[in-house]
Amino acid sequence: MTDDRLFTSPFNRHSRPIPGPVSLFDTTLRDGEQAPGVALGTDDKIAIAKALDDLGVARIEAGFAAGAAQEAVSLKEIAGLGLNAKIYSLARCTEKDIDAVADTGLSNAHLFLASSDSHLRHKLSLGRDEAVAKAVSAVEYAKSLGLNVQFSCEDATRTDPDFLERFYAAVVEAGADEIDIPDTVGAALPAAMEYLAGRMSKLGVPVAVHCHNDLGLAVANSLAAMSAGASQAHVSVIGLGERTGNAALEEMALTLYLNHGHRVVDLSKLAGVARLVSRYSGRAIHVNKPVVGRDAFAHESGIHVHGMLNDPTTYEAYAPELVGMDRSIKLGKHSGTHSLSSRLAAMGMTFPEEMMPELLAEVKTIALGGKEINDLELAAVAGGLMWKGRPANTVELKRFRVTTGRGIVPEAYVTVSIGGEERSHVASGNGPVDASVNALRGALGEPISLEEFRVEAITGGTDALGEVTVILKDKAGGGEATPGKAVGLDIVDTTMVAILEAINRIYERRKAV
Ligand code: MN
Numbered sequence: 001m002t003d004d005r006l007f008t009s010p011f012n013r014h015s016r017p018i019p020g021p022v023s024l025f026d027t028t029l030r031d032g033e034q035a036p037g038v039a040l041g042t043d044d045k046i047a048i049a050k051a052l053d054d055l056g057v058a059r060i061e062a063g064f065a066a067g068a069a070q071e072a073v074s075l076k077e078i079a080g081l082g083l084n085a086k087i088y089s090l091a092r093c094t095e096k097d098i099d100a101v102a103d104t105g106l107s108n109a110h111l112f113l114a115s116s117d118s119h120l121r122h123k124l125s126l127g128r129d130e131a132v133a134k135a136v137s138a139v140e141y142a143k144s145l146g147l148n149v150q151f152s153c154e155d156a157t158r159t160d161p162d163f164l165e166r167f168y169a170a171v172v173e174a175g176a177d178e179i180d181i182p183d184t185v186g187a188a189l190p191a192a193m194e195y196l197a198g199r200m201s202k203l204g205v206p207v208a209v210h211c212h213n214d215l216g217l218a219v220a221n222s223l224a225a226m227s228a229g230a231s232q233a234h235v236s237v238i239g240l241g242e243r244t245g246n247a248a249l250e251e252m253a254l255t256l257y258l259n260h261g262h263r264v265v266d267l268s269k270l271a272g273v274a275r276l277v278s279r280y281s282g283r284a285i286h287v288n289k290p291v292v293g294r295d296a297f298a299h300e301s302g303i304h305v306h307g308m309l310n311d312p313t314t315y316e317a318y319a320p321e322l323v324g325m326d327r328s329i330k331l332g333k334h335s336g337t338h339s340l341s342s343r344l345a346a347m348g349m350t351f352p353e354e355m356m357p358e359l360l361a362e363v364k365t366i367a368l369g370g371k372e373i374n375d376l377e378l379a380a381v382a383g384g385l386m387w388k389g390r391p392a393n394t395v396e397l398k399r400f401r402v403t404t405g406r407g408i409v410p411e412a413y414v415t416v417s418i419g420g421e422e423r424s425h426v427a428s429g430n431g432p433v434d435a436s437v438n439a440l441r442g443a444l445g446e447p448i449s450l451e452e453f454r455v456e457a458i459t460g461g462t463d464a465l466g467e468v469t470v471i472l473k474d475k476a477g478g479g480e481a482t483p484g485k486a487v488g489l490d491i492v493d494t495t496m497v498a499i500l501e502a503i504n505r506i507y508e509r510r511k512a513v
Helices: 010-014 028-032 042-055 069-079 095-103 117-124 128-144 161-173 190-201 218-227 249-260 267-281 302-310 337-346 353-367 375-386 432-444 491-512
Strands: 023-026 059-064 086-092 108-114 148-154 178-183 207-211 232-235 395-403 411-418 421-428 448-457 466-474 481-488
Touching: 023 249, 028 042, 028 059, 028 267, 042 059, 042 069, 042 267, 059 069, 069 086, 069 095, 086 095, 086 128, 095 108, 095 128, 108 117, 108 128, 117 128, 128 148, 128 161, 148 161, 161 178, 161 190, 178 190, 178 218, 178 232, 190 207, 190 218, 207 218, 218 232, 218 249, 232 249, 249 267, 302 337, 337 353, 337 375, 353 375, 375 448, 375 466, 375 481, 375 491, 395 432, 395 491, 411 432, 421 432, 432 448, 432 491, 448 491, 466 491, 481 491
Parallel strands: 023 059, 023 232, 059 086, 086 108, 108 148, 148 178, 178 207, 207 232
Antiparallel strands: 395 411, 411 421, 448 466, 466 481
């Protein structure tokens, strides 16, 4: 499927257009880092800045030069990377902060001063006129150092509108190159941002908006502002930021492309960048996060999966490939037989159609406890049904011994009985399980490969019962995937039992052919 296959609603043409040009101002490394519990080191910041640049964002706010000591070091390093994006540092309206930005070698400063009466009174103890004068002299100072200035009236959305306009007009007059309207506490509705962006756009410099997600409206607010003339949206990867975060980069980028035709980043890299930021920040990506969440393209319900398998446009607003994601079909209590057959076919298993209802019933029983059923489990359940009641165990495990430890090569000695005839084999391996599997394979002399192997503890503690699931492929018998499953206290022994179960199934199938 290509990028061109877009599935948006035809009714979207009734929304206000965003003529553009528009771009993103990413603040993952500044507002994102201010998220509670997030702390990024210089190397982390460099890796994220490079990834954002590679993604193609126009502007990156990489930190706060006058903040923690390490901030200036990180900013200096990022300034020296020669990235395509314009790199900004945040700065308060003081000469010390502005000097700190200039000292890093950056040429872009994001200056801010609060404008709401609440902030002026309770935080800054400044009168309105004093605040404007302070901002004006800071902008003039930054311009005198040759910096490009984006100016934010902090808490703009809770500021008296006429005073706000006077404030922005004064900083523009003083030389600010761009202005930003922050919805600092995420209190505004889309129509409010639309109004503010429209009004401040008349001041003659590019307008940015900085929307927080306290009401879950950050993306909607940013889009509304862009429809009224804002040309930049402040965003962060996976919406990382103060409290509930900022407008999510991936959501903004996707909607701007899908509904307005603006390709502001390389969309196919969104999933990768989200994973990178999640790893460095230690913040999980919510499973239901739009665009990049694990379940953004996951389907479980039988009705949906049936539709999806015929044509993905039935239950997806856009193709996962567009944003670097994969589609997945989950098995659970809402599953239908179409999901089962497609998953079994993908694993290379042939399962009799007439037994499907029975398999579905088993899957639903397992899923009742809320357990998600993965491929290995499905294969094991399907295998169990297929070979139920057949005479088995032509191969029996007689004895085995494994030696393992630190500084020695793990080795296994295995004796099996095949149709009454005993065969033994010794083999080494990377660990006790690997050595045992190798010895078993040697004793059988069969071209059988271990395709998948998983151990799960069923109960907690060191005496936990382990559940081993394996999938073998019979290279001699057409390569059909054959599962085996066993439960026991000893992981190595249980693995052998699971493998033997699968091997006996392979032998049964060969006999039947
Ligand atoms: Mn913010």
